[in-house]
Amino acid sequence: MAVNVARALATRGYRAGIMHADIYGFTVPKLLAIQGRPEASENGIEPMESQGLQVMSMGFFVDDTMPLIWRGPLLIKAVDQFVNKVLWDTDLDYLIMDLPAGTGDVPLTVAQTLARASLLLVTLPELSSMKVASRAGNMARQTETEIIGVVENMSYMTCPECGESFHPFVRDGGQLLAEQLEVPLLARVPMEADLGSDREGAGLLVDRSDSAAGSALLELAVSLTSGS
Ligand SMILES: [Zn+2]
Structure with missing residues (x-):
């Protein structure tokens, strides 16, 4: 969803970046078919570039077969570096951060340290997913983070x-x-029948503008940018 939203914003002519801070899944480099690793210098870390997006992902630094034993302090440090050490374009209109579900260390750190960040909650229609998203929403309220919608x-x-x-x-x-x-329900994005295919780039629904999912995502980008 985060990659699709970033792509939808780029399609509308905005300069967008994506910060993939979900340690529990490294799908972003694969979805955007990015090979290799970002280069670091004394100035900072160069984000990768793919399909018109600037991209930084924890997946660039971790082998996806490696068991994940990252704990709180390390995760918080990684988020801090992604925010402060990555050489994001100064003219980025939007930086989309893909956060793990719920109220763990990463979402809490973002909510506490990025005062101007706002939250777009993503949920499945079913109740157990909705409850996890609801906890993140309540955390946002407690940290006075704006919730854009669902x-x-x-x-x-x-x-x-x-x-x-x-x-x-x-x-x-x-x-x-x-x-x-x-808050408003901004979009209902359907499943597409061939989404399960493992082909690189297969998950970028937004690029299938003739599909119901693709048009729902493009309409979402219109809602997100109206008034900006
Ligand atoms: Zn049928």
Whole structure:
């Protein structure tokens, strides 16, 4: 979702960066088909560049077969370096940070240290996912972080045979979460039938502008940028 949002903003002509701070999954380099590692000098770390985005990911520094034993202090240090030592373009319009779900060390550090950051909550329609997102929303309230709104991901699926829509998850979690936090539900992004394919770049729904998911993501970028 974070990569798709960043790409959607770039499609609308904004300069966007993506900071991948989710230690529990290293999908961002793969989704953007980035090889190699960022170069560091005494000035700082050069972000990678792919598909019009500046990119920094924990995945660049960790082998994805390596068991993850990173704990709080190390994670917090990594986030601090991503914010302060990476040579982000000074003319970036948006820096999208992909954070792990819930209220762990990384989201808490971001909420406490980046006063001007605002939160876009992503949830599945089902209740257990919505509860995790709700905890992150409540943390944002406590740290006085602005919540922009809610995006419901995997909202529904359309049958490739007959075109009928169906709901793999029963609950209307995105709507419930938005109501609970009194913020707008900004998008409902459906699943696409071939999303499971492991092809590099296959997950970039936003680039399939003729799909329901692609147009939902582009509309989301319109909502996010209106008034800016
Ligand atoms: Zn069907």
